[in-house]
Amino acid sequence: MKPAPFAYRRPATLPEALELLAAEPDAKVLAGGQSLVPLLSMRLAAPGLLVDLNSLPDLGEINVAPDGVRVGALVRHADLLASAEARRVQPLLAMALAHVAHATIRNRGTTVGSIVHADASAEMPAVLSLLGGSVTAESASGSRTIPAGELFVGPLESSLRPDEVATSAFFPALPPDTGVGFDEVARRHGDYALCGVAAQVRVVDGAVAAASAGYLSVADVPTVVDLTEALGGAVTDASLAAAGEAALEHLDPAADIHATAAYRAQLVRVLTARVLRAAYADATTEGGSEA
Amino acid sequence: MSEEQHDVRLVVNGVTREIRVPARRLLSDALRHDLGLTGTHVGCEHGVCGACTILVDGRPMRACLMLAVSAEGAELTTVEGLTEPDGSLSPVQQAFAECHGLQCGFCTPGFLTTITAGLRENPHPTHDEAREMVGGNLCRCTGYQNIVKAVERAAAITAETAAAVAETAETPEGAAR
Numbered sequence: 222m223k224p225a226p227f228a229y230r231r232p233a234t235l236p237e238a239l240e241l242l243a244a245e246p247d248a249k250v251l252a253g254g255q256s257l258v259p260l261l262s263m264r265l266a267a268p269g270l271l272v273d274l275n276s277l278p279d280l281g282e283i284n285v286a287p288d289g290v291r292v293g294a295l296v297r298h299a300d301l302l303a304s305a306e307a308r309r310v311q312p313l314l315a316m317a318l319a320h321v322a323h324a325t326i327r328n329r330g331t332t333v334g335s336i337v338h339a340d341a342s343a344e345m346p347a348v349l350s351l352l353g354g355s356v357t358a359e360s361a362s363g364s365r366t367i368p369a370g371e372l373f374v375g376p377l378e379s380s381l382r383p384d385e386v387a388t389s390a391f392f393p394a395l396p397p398d399t400g401v402g403f404d405e406v407a408r409r410h411g412d413y414a415l416c417g418v419a420a421q422v423r424v425v426d427g428a429v430a431a432a433s434a435g436y437l438s439v440a441d442v443p444t445v446v447d448l449t450e451a452l453g454g455a456v457t458d459a460s461l462a463a464a465g466e467a468a469l470e471h472l473d474p475a476a477d478i479h480a481t482a483a484y485r486a487q488l489v490r491v492l493t494a495r496v497l498r499a500a501y502a503d504a505t506t507e508g509g510s511e512a
Numbered sequence: 513m514s515e516e517q518h519d520v521r522l523v524v525n526g527v528t529r530e531i532r533v534p535a536r537r538l539l540s541d542a543l544r545h546d547l548g549l550t551g552t553h554v555g556c557e558h559g560v561c562g563a564c565t566i567l568v569d570g571r572p573m574r575a576c577l578m579l580a581v582s583a584e585g586a587e588l589t590t591v592e593g594l595t596e597p598d599g600s601l602s603p604v605q606q607a608f609a610e611c612h613g614l615q616c617g618f619c620t621p622g623f624l625t626t627i628t629a630g631l632r633e634n635p636h637p638t639h640d641e642a643r644e645m646v647g648g649n650l651c652r653c654t655g656y657q658n659i660v661k662a663v664e665r666a667a668a669i670t671a672e673t674a675a676a677v678a679e680t681a682e683t684p685e686g687a688a689r
């Protein structure tokens with residue numbers, strides 16, 4: 222359980238980091254290491270070179286603007302969770318982050334690292350997908366913005382190239398008349414979820430104008446389902462049940478040692494109803510998600 | 513070809529230490545093998561059990577999920593650094609002893625560091641918060657009840673000590689000093 226040998230560089234500037242990555246195809250980026258170090262120790266990953274981002278300036282910033290929250294690559298989950306500013310502009314961030322691992326892991330692991338690690342059972346990839354956010358990637362050959370819809374291409378596989386550094390992720394702000402909710406079921410709080418659901422609901426004059434949900438742990442990639450039609454404008458027991466069934470058509474709950482496929486499907490039904498109800502309440506309460 | 517070695521400077525329990533290690537040396541192994549600080553225990557070595565938890569710049573982190581090279585310049589506190597300067601037990605350590613919060617003691621260093629930082633952030637945890645504080649650490653012996661009691665007892669000891677200090681300061685002799 223010890224990593225295989227690798228070369229290690231800790232560049233002081235981003236261009237230096239990008240050059241190292243461009244020159245060594247067998248390089249990997251190290252951020253918080255909360256996913257990568259276990260993979261190294263178990264020798265499931267054996268890169269030739271590790272490029273440690275932890276000395277790069279400016280990547281530790283959380284920029285909150287009226288249109289959304291931009292999270293730098295060295296922002297730890299714990300810092301984003303603690304940001305009252307970020308919570309005000311997009312309350313779903315803190316709701317979901319509270320379920321990302323345990324506090325000790327959140328102190329080191331980065332939100333951007335979790336997104337580009339692209340684990341379908343991780344919370345923040347599903348949140349980024351639901352909100353229609355994006356990741357900014359830089360390489361020696363330039364910069365590009367990857368929309369969440371094009372980022373997650375397979376299990377633990379993102380469309381980020383090996384020579385790219387994801388410098389930030391952008392989460393759009395909560396739009397007007399909209400509420401959000403998050404819930405998941407895990408064996409223990411802080412463990413990876415058996416199933417998790419993030420939802421946003423827009424309510425106009427008491428009626429549901431739009432509703433969608435992002436799912437984790439019940440498909441190969443974080444999956445967003447539009448549930449507007451299934452709800453038919455209202456939040457009732459019947460419409461919520463219909464939403465759960467509609468979601469299942471787009472998901473593929475699998476069995477493992479923790480849960481059967483049927484149990485995961487049942488969690489989809491129960492959590493879809495619970496989270497849509499919460500998001501609807503959030504949209505319709507005075508002061509909304511400030512609470 | 514021999515493996516490249518890196519010079520790493522760590523501030524461990526207030527003392528600057530220099531080590532020369534390959535990049536793949538885990539911080540937990542650097543503490544135990546290179547620095548001889550065997551109080552930090554290694555259970556799972558993949559982030560799940562919490563036995564290796566130390567404080568990095570004051571925040572609890574898994575030493576088994578960090579590379580020693582990546583901790584260059586960081587201020588680390590291990591279980592060896594928790595005792596008071598005069599060698600007496602810290603409130604958390606005292607509470608573990610009083611509440612029978614350990615049996616074999618393998619998990620204990622990770623609990624002590626986690627709770628020390630947890631109580632700094634939240635000095636008066638509710639029962640649920642006390643449980644949540646230790647939710648990321650595994651113990652095979654105690655069944656956790658006495659560990660949760662120790663969290664609450666440590667908070668009480670800290671509060672009592674602070675009150676006693678305040679009282680001394682209020683008495684004329686205390687104020688005069």
Ligand SMILES: Cc1cc2nc3c(=O)[nH]c(=O)nc-3n(C[C@H](O)[C@H](O)[C@H](O)COP(=O)(O)OP(=O)(O)OC[C@H]3O[C@@H](n4cnc5c(N)ncnc54)[C@H](O)[C@@H]3O)c2cc1C
Binds near residue numbers: 334
């Ligand atoms: C015990 C345990 C429980 C956990 N539970 C959960 C959980 O419930 N939910 C959850 O979501 N996560 C969980 N995690 C994972 C945690 O959230 C990690 O922080 C996260 O997956 C990865 O972030 P990191 O900064 O640690 O990335 P690293 O481990 O450093 O990197 C992960 C991968 O992403 C790449 N990478 C990282 N940052 C960048 C970047 N800026 N640009 C390009 N590539 C990059 C690396 O090369 C590597 O391939 C858990 C981890 C542990 C150890």
Ligand code: FES
Binds near residue numbers: 556561564565574
């Ligand atoms: S040894 Fe580090 S968490 Fe188990």
Ligand code: FES
Binds near residue numbers: 614616650
């Ligand atoms: S006291 Fe033995 S593992 Fe916790």
